[in-house]
Amino acid sequence: MITIKDVFEVYRQQINSVYDINETEALTLLVIAEVTGLSRASIKAFPERELTAEQADQIKNILTELKTGKPVQYILGITEFYGLPFKVNSFVLIPRPETEELVEWIISGERLKAKGERFSILDIGTGSGCIAISLRKNLADALVSAIDISEGALQTAKGNASLNEVDVNFIHADILNVKPDNVFSKFNIIVSNPPYVTLEDKKQMHTNVTDFEPHTALFVPEHDPLLFYRAIADFALNNLMAEGLLYFEINENLGNETVALLADKGFKNIELRKDMSGRDRMVKAEL
Numbered sequence: 001m002i003t004i005k006d007v008f009e010v011y012r013q014q015i016n017s018v019y020d021i022n023e024t025e026a027l028t029l030l031v032i033a034e035v036t037g038l039s040r041a042s043i044k045a046f047p048e049r050e051l052t053a054e055q056a057d058q059i060k061n062i063l064t065e066l067k068t069g070k071p072v073q074y075i076l077g078i079t080e081f082y083g084l085p086f087k088v089n090s091f092v093l094i095p096r097p098e099t100e101e102l103v104e105w106i107i108s109g110e111r112l113k114a115k116g117e118r119f120s121i122l123d124i125g126t127g128s129g130c131i132a133i134s135l136r137k138n139l140a141d142a143l144v145s146a147i148d149i150s151e152g153a154l155q156t157a158k159g160n161a162s163l164n165e166v167d168v169n170f171i172h173a174d175i176l177n178v179k180p181d182n183v184f185s186k187f188n189i190i191v192s193n194p195p196y197v198t199l200e201d202k203k204q205m206h207t208n209v210t211d212f213e214p215h216t217a218l219f220v221p222e223h224d225p226l227l228f229y230r231a232i233a234d235f236a237l238n239n240l241m242a243e244g245l246l247y248f249e250i251n252e253n254l255g256n257e258t259v260a261l262l263a264d265k266g267f268k269n270i271e272l273r274k275d276m277s278g279r280d281r282m283v284k285a286e287l
Contacts (some may be wrong), residue, residue, distance in 0.1 A: 002051050003050050004046065048281060087156060093213050110142070119143070119188040124194065145168065145169040147171040190236045196220060207215050232248075241287075243286060246262070250281060
């Protein structure tokens with residue numbers, strides 16, 4: 001019979017060319033927890049625990065996929081974001097920890113406002129719905145809408161809204177080409193984590209991102225890396241209420257350029273914020 005300890009050893013040997021030692025350990029822990037239903041504390045406390053034949057087979061099959069570089073979240077079909085479960089697939093990006101920081105920034109700001117006052121939020125390029133759904137779950141007075149160009153992403157996001165028992169108004173639209181029949185009301189907050197990865201950035205990225213995650217949600221033309229920021233800022237000029245707020249996740253190498261773009265459009269009180277790794281990663285601006 002195979003034990004938990006054996007799984008850690010096999011995974012360490014088999015995927016060390018794809019992941020570093022800390023990532024391998026975290027992945028192994030995640031896989032065992034998902035397959036067995038055991039808590040992480042229990043897995044660490046009882047390394048000699050034996051797995052059933054069925055569990056061992058599942059863990060072996062997952063390992064085969066991990067060796068190709070496929071992200072574990074896509075293999076398992078689920079991940080966690082802001083303490084909530086989200087289903088993920090090849091239509092959507094895997095939610096990132098720095099995006100949780102963006103969500104926290106919005107929530108911490110809105111909690112200070114008068115309770116019981118309805119306000120509206122729009123998430124542009126929602127993907128899995130992680131931003132919109134987390135905001136709706138944590139801000140009881142928010143009316144949340146979300147748009148995406150991908151029908152597959154919207155179906156995934158709708159499933160995640162049901163999974164987390166929240167109401168979000170999902171809209172199929174292309175922010176680079178907003179049609180006249182896409183009638184939008186005015187919003188208090190517009191937030192977006194749009195595509196911002198250049199081809200130069202791509203060279204530095206892990207193949208488990210570039211080979212498996214949806215390119216339309218990641219990449220922008222080398223000659224116009226702020227394409228989406230410009231379009232969303234223009235949209236916000238028409239669709240934010242007075243003193244409404246615009247929040248972006250940004251390319252860490254283009255912080256100053258993003259701030260300059262917003263200033264040129266007439267936004268005020270622009271704040272550039274670093275993520276937990278000390279990289280320029282978020283911007284807030286006021287109309």
